Amino acid sequence: MSPRETAPQADFFRGVWRENPVLIQMLGLCPALAVTNTVENSLWMGLATFFVLTGSSFIVSLIKKLIPGEVRIPTFILIIATFVTVADMSLEAIVPTVHKQLGAFVALIVVNCMILSRQEAFAAKRPLGRSLLDAFGTGLGFIVALVMMGAIREVLGNGTLMGFSLFGPNFEPWVIFILPPGGFLTLGFWLLLLNWFQKWRTERAKVRAWPEGVGAPPERKAA
Amino acid sequence: MGEVFWILVSAMVVNNFTLYYFLGLCPFMGVSARVETAVRMGMANIFVMTMASLCAWFLNTFILPHAPYLRLISFIVVIASFVQIVEMVIKKVSPKLFRQLGIYLPLITTNCAILGLALFQTNRGYGLIQGLSFAVGAGLGLTLALVLMASIRETGELSDVPSIAKGMALVLIIAGSLSLAFMGFAGLLSAT
Numbered sequence: 001m002s003p004r005e006t007a008p009q010a011d012f013f014r015g016v017w018r019e020n021p022v023l024i025q026m027l028g029l030c031p032a033l034a035v036t037n038t039v040e041n042s043l044w045m046g047l048a049t050f051f052v053l054t055g056s057s058f059i060v061s062l063i064k065k066l067i068p069g070e071v072r073i074p075t076f077i078l079i080i081a082t083f084v085t086v087a088d089m090s091l092e093a094i095v096p097t098v099h100k101q102l103g104a105f106v107a108l109i110v111v112n113c114m115i116l117s118r119q120e121a122f123a124a125k126r127p128l129g130r131s132l133l134d135a136f137g138t139g140l141g142f143i144v145a146l147v148m149m150g151a152i153r154e155v156l157g158n159g160t161l162m163g164f165s166l167f168g169p170n171f172e173p174w175v176i177f178i179l180p181p182g183g184f185l186t187l188g189f190w191l192l193l194l195n196w197f198q199k200w201r202t203e204r205a206k207v208r209a210w211p212e213g214v215g216a217p218p219e220r221k222a223a
Numbered sequence: 224m225g226e227v228f229w230i231l232v233s234a235m236v237v238n239n240f241t242l243y244y245f246l247g248l249c250p251f252m253g254v255s256a257r258v259e260t261a262v263r264m265g266m267a268n269i270f271v272m273t274m275a276s277l278c279a280w281f282l283n284t285f286i287l288p289h290a291p292y293l294r295l296i297s298f299i300v301v302i303a304s305f306v307q308i309v310e311m312v313i314k315k316v317s318p319k320l321f322r323q324l325g326i327y328l329p330l331i332t333t334n335c336a337i338l339g340l341a342l343f344q345t346n347r348g349y350g351l352i353q354g355l356s357f358a359v360g361a362g363l364g365l366t367l368a369l370v371l372m373a374s375i376r377e378t379g380e381l382s383d384v385p386s387i388a389k390g391m392a393l394v395l396i397i398a399g400s401l402s403l404a405f406m407g408f409a410g411l412l413s414a415t
Binding site: 081082085089110179182 | 242299
């Protein structure tokens with residue numbers, strides 16, 4: 001099974017937006033919903049995941065020839081768990097308050113299916129440089145998605161952004177958005193918005209390519 | 224005894240694993256299309272969670288005091304191998320049950336609810352009995368959430384939703400409303 005050839009920059013940008021791990025592939029939902037009640041938490045969680053993803057992609061890609069096929073998943077998980085332990089301890093040392101708020105969710109990066117899926121689908125088959133690019137892209141995409149969630153939830157639920165008050169003292173915070181239901185709702189509405197945008201773009205493209213009176217537009221291939 | 228019961232209730236409804244901690248979202252999204260599969264998945268989860276809680280207690284009591292930095296790695300290895308062993312035993316002892324659980328048993332290993340359970344149990348310093356009741360409660364809560372979700376999705380299958388809301392967006396918004404409803408149970412904690 002030889003991997004499809006892709007341009008290096010495509011490996012990077014694919015993960016950031018078009019195949020965004022959270023918003024498109026729906027992977028790694030657990031941290032994306034659980035710790036995004038403020039932008040700061042989202043950012044640190046994103047950075048920790050970025051670090052773990054890059055580190056494990058690096059190691060997996062480096063030693064991919066040495067890992068026997070039958071035990072590759074446990075090996076990946078062990079490598080990931082090692083990096084998560086490093087990230088957990090570093091966060092505790094650098095930003096103790098954030099670490100306390102994130103709680104067990106830093107340790108739960110281990111079972112983030114996004115990371116395992118990148119190892120299995122990419123790092124275990126491609127050269128080192130490409131794997132790193134892919135990890136950077138996917139990690140960045142994860143950070144972007146988390147911050148998108150965190151920004152909405154913090155602004156609506158607390159009236160602040162990165163700790164700065166936005167609306168003045170008269171704003172009545174919409175508390176539900178920093179509580180668990182807000183996580184589900186925010187992601188749900190982001191998806192609605194993205195789907196709507198996608199539909200609008202497809203329809204606009206159809207109208208442009210096929211002006212009225214020419215006949216029915218052909219079915220577009222799924223992008 | 225009261226405290227043990229309380230841990231069970233709180234893990235089941237007040238701090239429901241799926242709707243409050245967002246753990247085990249993959250099965251929640253993935254296998255919640257049919258009530259029957261949802262129930263089966265829930266049962267498998269209760270079983271594995273109880274076992275994982277036992278394992279975590281054992282590790283915490285006898286091994287990890289000597290090497291605390293190995294906590295995460297040892298948890299994940301032990302849980303993964305344990306699920307593997309359980310799978311083999313069930314296959315040998317009761318092929319019928321094995322067929323019923325099907326793909327769900329191996330899938331559970333990578334379910335964050337199991338590792339989450341072990342970690343929460345450690346962080347809160349639960350003993351053996353408390354840990355077990357926590358595990359059963361969490362498993363029941365997971366089953367409850369799964370079955371509720373599956374029932375709603377089955378009921379709404381034929382309804383005419385806007386095309387942009389089809390699929391995940393709708394599931395997430397339903398989950399949000401369920402989670403909102405479950406927040407009503409928060410009052411239970413102070414009701415003693």
